[in-house]
Amino acid sequence: MAQHFLLSAAARTLSLRSVFSEGEEAAYRRFCRLRWPETDGAPHCPVCGCMDVYDLSTRRRFKCAACHRQFSVTSGTIFASRKLSFVDLLGAICLFVNASKGLSAVQLSRDLDVQHKTAFVLMHKLREALAAEVSEIQLEGEVEVDGAVFGGHVRPANLREERVDRRLSSNRSGKRRAVVVLRQRGGRTVTRPFLREAQGVDFARERIVPGSVISADEVAHWDLLEPDFNMQRINHSEAYSLNGIHTNGAESFFSRLRRMIAGQHLKVEGRYLGTYAAHAAWLEDHRKESNGRLADRLIGGALAAPVSREWKGYWQRRAA
Structure with a gap:
């Protein structure tokens, strides 16, 4: 092995x-x-x-x-x-x-x-x-699109009769943010935080070359991308991957970001969430490089x- x-x-x-x-x-x-x-x-x-x-x-x-x-x-x-x-x-x-x-x-x-x-x-x-x-990069070819929410945890009340349904928008915290990721297979990962995942539609149009193949889940707002892109959809309630259609690369990024926040930072303010997401994306994109190469890449970028x-x-x- x-x-x-x-x-x-x-x-x-x-x-x-x-x-x-x-x-x-x-x-x-x-x-x-x-x-x-x-x-x-x-x-x-x-x-x-x-x-x-x-x-x-x-x-x-x-x-x-x-x-x-x-x-x-x-x-x-x-x-x-x-x-x-x-x-x-x-x-x-x-x-x-x-x-x-x-x-x-x-x-x-x-x-x-x-x-x-x-x-x-x-x-x-x-x-x-x-x-x-990746500030100016355009993604092309096969691109995975997905979103996930972070922050805004509402602690349940102590007494059962005082607890509310935290799934309702009226009972959610205003600090909740959605991170939308665009990940090109074999390429780079681009992220941006929003108040709602649906706002990522314009972000996808901005950063993905028209005519590219986009893999996304069944969430309705990604339907708006169909006129400009070749859309491939996967219903996660039935399968995570089917006939080569999946968003596993995007899910891998979210897995790293969640562990980064929960295991290291514990709490991230909404205004800084984008920088932490960019950090996780950078680690994902360069995960097969040595730590010396990563250090030189980071120093060179910082000095430029x-x-x-x-x-x-x-x-x-x-x-x-």
Whole structure:
């Protein structure tokens, strides 16, 4: 019997032991190589593109010989204005990608001995960077569409005579959200949260190429996609897969997301649900890559992303 990839040595190409034993300089060089891969880590000015720069090595900064601007390897990126050292940042990313069902900010703060606020913002910055991978992607071919609800749990009353039917919309919490997933077979996974699953119809039209084959369940609102797509429907009350028609890929994503929320985060606010869904989708799409490759992919994406307008100065704005 063949060994599962995640159990093999090929899946383990990065470890905390190696990160901290190699030290700060090796972590810094890794960030440089991933920020400027076309020059194998040799810096160039992010403003004018000049390759002639001075290395201010005592401060790990560079100065452009053309426009005289100073910059660092993290200038203008998600990691701008960072306080963590490069080895701690790489260690945090190693822990982040190693967690196949997500990682709580409390656990990361304990592992790295940093404040919970630091871990919380860092992880959301990483989720913002990985979500950018599919921000403009269009799905085609065979695509599975499905939705599931998260949050908004209403605790039943203590006395039986005071309990209400929580299935009725009038007795539900306003915090309940639906996540709609579009998953291309053999391709990428795109997600978005809505108040109601039916709102995902326009989302599907926006992100799926017309004429593609869509597999969906028997929920009525997916009928609206029939004029633009080749629809294949599966009635889950009769079978989960029939003649090659199924939504098993979408269900696999929801399984990971539910375990991520229930097992790690315990509670997710509706305004952040989309970032957690994007995180679960990213883990699903790259589940057959080694953890070292995942770390490099995430660092490269974060260094290519602009400064986060939502998360830079997050706690300062909340305190104000």
